Amino acid sequence: MASVRMQGLKKRFGAIEVIPCLDLEILDHEFVVFVGPSGCGKSTLLRIIAGLEPITEGDLYIGNQRVNDLTPAERDIAMVFQDYALYPHMTVYQNMAFGLQMRHTPAAEIDARVQNAARLLDIGPLLKRRPRALSGGQRQRVAMGRAIVRDPKVFLFDEPLSNLDAQLRGQVRSEIKALSQRLKTTMVFVTHDQVEAMTMADRIVVLRGGVIQQVGAPEEIYGRPANRFVAGFIGSPSMNFLPVTLLKGAAHLLDGRKLNIGATLEGQAVLGIRPEHFVPAPDGSGMPVEVTLVEPLGSDTLVHFLVGDIKCIARVAPDTKPLVGERLPLAVASGKAYLFDPDSGAALPAGILP
């Protein structure tokens, strides 16, 4: 149970700069998710916290202690690896007990903790098995069990769900979330899957190229993305981006059509609209688009169309059954248009009237 603080953190692999300079504070008991595209440095950051990668420059604190020079063992953290990293020659019980044995915990206490974790994770009957005799989901639980028994200051997870099938992933996701609320331990969770980030996190840290793009609660990240990258990364399907000229509250598209969004700014901008924020327009208003593809998902329907040569997607109610080639008039839900600086990509403040 402790906070984790990074100050002016830099990481280079030889000449390659992976983390240019990073400041971040993770609060005690907080569930923080690092999310970002593959290769953005999430794992590196997590492994730096774990002590598996040396810090090139800057400071790392766990609690009030500067831990730059501490070994992973001394940092009192536990980690769940992407491939679980179970010891193949040890039973489930031995796997969970090993870390405690290394800390010279009395045998009776080891047993109590292992049994307790096994109960918590529902793996009691597996304790005598070796990892090879376990399914992927069971291995994943053992890996979590190994972390739980240690009762560490911080839990670190490196994409622990990516080797599970979709259904199991959803289930374990909610279990981890429930677990975190029970254990009340600081958790740092790395994923490239924005759904995992949204569903589990108290706070999300969006990374790109080793640089923090935005830190915030899931609603905040989704509702007030700091820039075009965050806006495009969070949400599925991605936000649509259209270059526009703003004039008198309306966004003028390149092909001359216009959308009324109630903008207060004027000039060049990039208009961002989430697919779910398109609404069918009453007759005569809105922007008619020509449907190029229809993907019914059951709960709703994705409508593809082109604006100029930019591919866009709208998410509409399933009873709107547009046909390919049909012209569908669309408008933007009130207050749901986003504007970004065309050069920097930064969200334009106060761009939209409430």
Added chain:
Amino acid sequence: MSVIAQLVIVAAGILFPIIWMVSSSFKSSADVTAYPPTFLFRPTLENYTRLLQTTPFFSYARNSLIESGSSTLIGLLLGVPAAYAASITRSSWPALVTLSARMAPGTLFLIPWYIVFRDLGMVGTYGALILTQAAITLPIVIWVLLPAFDAIPRSILEAAGVDGCGTLRSLWRVALPLVSSGLVIATILAFVFSWNYFLFALVLSDENTKPLVVAAFNYIGEGSTDWGGLMAAATLIALPPLVLAIAVQRWLVAGLTLGAVKG
């Protein structure tokens, strides 16, 4: 002590006997018998010239080449199709027989071979030596190639079948190119092991068909203790296997080991 220093010491220990053999082969008879041993000496080719002049070294070398070359060829001709068939049908007898042939002591085969070849009047013929050495090379070829064929995804061979390749053509046009490095290893290992194999030729060769290893052994036996000549012979005999092995060093150990992991 640093890792590198330890490695250098071990490598020196491994290299020393070979260097000693080679350097002794270039020592004059006074230098080679000197005690304490001489480390700096004036190299001479006299051992080599004497060896080549006083012994039919070249004809032994030719024998070795004929016997190892032919038995390697037979091993490949029989072993490649057999390994392929075994891999496709997932039948285990070739692996089993291969293992048995590798595990059984040479004397187990040698007694019947000797009796049969004697009755056929074949003792001392190339035929007998090539056939018996092929019993060494065939298992090696299967040993190396079986796992190599097994590693080819079945779907590739099925695709070849769909594309109209018959069994033979799938082997020739698709499977063999995919195991080409295995094939090279198999050939070299078969040749080297046949070249090095001592026991069968010890019993079944005569003066005219004697391979180098047996000739060299007899050379020791003559009690001449012509150390310089002996080391010259040893160096020359060891040279072909060393050159071949070093040429394929990267894949050599995998070739020697894979078959065992399957067994």
Added chain:
Amino acid sequence: MHISASSRQRGALAVLAMPAVLFTAMMVVFPILYTIWLSFRTAPLGHATQFVGFANYAQLADSPQFWNSIKVSLTLYVISLAMQLTGGTYLALLLFQAKRMPAILRSILISPFMVPPVVVGMMFLIILDPSLGAANWVLSLFGIAPSAWLASPEWVIPTVALIDTWQWMPFVALIVLGGLQSLPPSVYEAAKIDGAPPRLVFWRITLPLLLPTLATAAILRTVDLLRFFDIIYVTTQGGPLNASDTLNIYGFHIGFELFQFGYASALAMTLTAMVFGVVLALNRLRRAIDW
């Protein structure tokens, strides 16, 4: 008549395997059967063989020289295998830590086991020669008295074991190195986080995970070591005083110097059974520890 594609394919495959099958039948299976048959007969030179039941095996059991050979073979086996596995593991760990394997180093490592055993015997004959050998001279630098290592009944087996270890330890090392390289790195990271000190990591993680690889290496070496022949035949011919008279050397002596084929066959069968027994046991062990 219609022939299905798959049965036609099976026919083609059978044809492909046929030459090897015939060759194996002729050169491997037939001799084994023949040897079994011979082991129950006497086969004096120039006379027809005669059935003698288990007499050859009984003779073996009564022969002190046979028991001596068993003892010699097993001693040589155990000493050599122990040296090669520990030495090979040590060398493999060095190579693993060094990270890079320059071609020159790999060439040095593979050289010993590519040299013909006869040549290995010859090189060690000169190195170990009591009057001019480099070995005694080097040992004298460390204050060790010179000795005729190959002519000493108590030293001959360790010496031969050392020669074989020189030849095959690098091979074992390369196999073990392959094993080390295939161990998942994340398991080591997990051990770090679990707080295991390096020494414990070796004993509790690395070594157990390497056991299957070591068993494989042991099987490969067992096969050669139990039927040890070439180097001994070249250097000592089983001497001095039968101190290096392995089963294979003894069997060769009985068969091809005394030409007692029946007795030699019984011996060959016994040796074969021994090799198979040990290999099967090791293989079972390997399966049991194949995590």
